Structure formats: structure tokens, C-alpha cells
Amino acid sequence: MSGDVRGSRVAVVNWRDPGHPAAGGAERYAWELARRFAARGARVTYVTCRAPGQARRERVEGVDFVRLGGRFTVYPLVLAWTLAHRRRFDAVLDCQNGIPFFTPWVLPRRTPVLCAIFHVHDEQFGLYFPAWLAWIGRTLEGPVARRTYRRHACTAISPTTVEALRTRLDWTGPVYLVPVGVDVPEGGREERRAPDPSAPRLVCVTRLVPHKRADLLLDLVERCLPERPGLRLRIIGRGPEQERLAAEIEARGLGGAVELLGFVPEDEKAAVVADADLHLSASRGEGWGLVVAEAAALGVPTIAYDVDGLRDAVRDGATGWLAADTGDAAELVHTLDRALEELADPARRDAVADACRAWAAEFGWERTADRMAALVAASVRRGTSGTDRTSRTGGADAQVVRRYRDGHLRVVEGPVRDELLDAGEAEPVRPATPFERLLGRVEGDAGR
Incomplete structure (x- = not known):
């Protein structure tokens, strides 16, 4: 069945757009x-909030932007705008950044909605808001959203996000997996230099917000400097924690070892990451880890904690190393020592770099768009993003099917799978594994 979206009227509703000063991975995805x-x-109409200086209406690369309200007022304003234009769209991609937009409340019943969930925020609300507001956030993300989208479906970007939806939000409806893409640089394979054990070059690309835990990276540097006096850490990113971190670096006397670069253009960011021996993340949890995949595309492995999302993005021992999340930097330091020791061996270093590039190549943006477009197109044809072949545990959310036409095995989900089976074009073989769902192909079928 075709994933052709030509002529379809699609609304993408997201908290921010990529031009917003606080934009991150979720905005890039949308x-x-x-x-x-x-x-x-x-x-395509991209409906979002408006940062100071942004135009209320704009057309960029064929996408019409509609910007309404600010951090919180965007929700009721977008809902009112959607109500006024309720018959204008064939499908809606409703992005949930902690709280969705609840567009099914105002849309015609047969307008399919896909609630695109980047990661589950339940544990993060308390880091940013007072207790009463955090409770409201958790209630909207959990019970209210679960009921609102019960006749529709949501998409997640990693297996651990799917699991979090099922176990932490008790999501009972269908969940499809559409991973984040990555820009894979063109050109041949570049040799990686051996890291200097006494002066490793480290980089971290992150938003400077509490749950990213940049303080733990300062702890790591402080612990490592006595034995690795030439260690240098460059932190790329901006956010509300930037001034506090700068003061902390100065107070600890780490100015010669840690550099806060703030925002840098994409080409400069790529050059800084490519020059590093290792990329680091201290985040307490992600939906996936776009920056990890971006570093991998440059042949740079990542050290991260073994937490949601990052355990999917980092293939432990192959494209990086995972440390137990003990809440301090001790395990991160131990993992850094282990990684530097392994990377000192030329054969091992080349194997890791090659594995990184091969892993990133699995997640091109065009492939991500293919998978979402197939779901959107099938949902429009069927008049629903839901499925009649789902299960409470998610075991049948994705299946391996065999197409009668060529005998080829495919991993399909939701309305895409339903169309194939209802039309008699394929037969189900077995449930897809979480790894197959992430890649969108059968294990061992690297040619697809």
C-alpha cells in the first residue's frame, strides 16, 4: 500500500518550531x-507558539507557519484555532512535549490524529514546576491524554518510550514506532586519532536544563583532572542553566578545562564534535538521543548513563558505553577510563568508529519521513489512525509479515499492516522484536 501524502492536508501541531530560541530535538523532529x-x-501547516521577534504567519520550504501565544497560552489558542479550521485537514500530527494539544476534542471524528510522543515527562514536571502544577502536568499527560486519544494512536521514537507509555502512563491504545532521523555526512571514512590518555578531548551537546544534569560532567572533570591534567570538555548548547553553570565552573576553578560554547551553527557544531575523542551525556532520561546519533554519524562514540532512550541510542560496547546511573559521577568516571583504554588500541578504535557510522546510517531523515508518511497516508484512507489488531502489552503493535507478491518479509504497524492484511496482500509471520521495530526492518535484512 502506498505511503504517498501528495495532496493531503496535514497539520503539525507542536509547542515550538525550530526557530524558537529554546528549540530542541522534538522541534527538529517535527x-x-x-x-x-x-x-x-x-x-502542511505547522501550528506552534510565537517567540519574541518571530512572525505570526510565515511560509518556509513549502510549510505554512501559524504562531499563536506563548509558553502556556499556546495550548488554548491552538485549540481555538483548530476548532475554527476543523474541516481544513485530512490528518493531524499532534506533538506531545509533556502535554499534548488535545486536538481530538475539536476535530471531526473521522479526522485521524497521531499523537507524536518524544518522551514521557512524568518524572520531570517536579524539576520545573511547583508541586500543584507538576500534578496538573502529570494528570494531563497521563489520564486525560490517555482518554482523549483512545480512538486514535500515538507514535513513539524508541522502544523505551513505548515501554514508558505502557508502564508509566498506562497507555492502552496503539503505539507505533517512528524513530528520530539523523543527517549522515557524505564522504569517505576518516581515520580516528588515538586519544591522549592525559589530555582526552570530550564534548557534550545538550540543552542546559536541570534534567540534563550538566553538573555531573563538572564533577567528572574535577575527579579526572589530577590523573588527566590535559583533559578538556567543551559543552555546546544553551538554556536557563547557562549562567549558573558558568558561575559554577569559575567557582570550582575549572575554567581551563571546561568551555561553555553556547549556541553554535550546525557546521561549527559538527566540527567540534568530530574533533572530540568522546561525546558525553549525563541526562537522567531521553526519548532517544538525537545528539548521540549525530555524534555517531561523525564516528564519535558516546558515554551516557543507562537510562531511558539513551540505552536505545547507544549500543553498549559497540557505539559507546553505558554507565550505571547512581546519581553521581563515579560510574561515569570509571566508564570514561574504560573507554579511553579501549580506544588506545587502533583496531578497536576503528571498529567503534565504523560501528558508529553504520548505526547512524540506519536513521536517515528520509527513512523517518517514509515511515510516518506511510502511517499518515493509511490513516487518511481508513479514516482512523487506530487499529483493530492491537494488544494491551504492545506485543502485536508491530508484526513481521510476508508479502505474497515477492515473499519479502516486512515490519509493519497499525493501519499500514491492517491494509496489507485486509487486502490479502500479506500474511502475518510473528510479532516484531523491539529492535526490528526501531529499525523498521527484519533483523539480518541489512539491505532494506
């Missing part, structure tokens, strides 16, 4: 899908 859908002939 934008890459929006502009690729537009390039394929869809009529």
Missing part, C-alpha cells in the same frame, strides 16, 4: 517531517 511532507506534495 520540522524535518513537516518539510519533507511538503516536499512530497502535502499541504
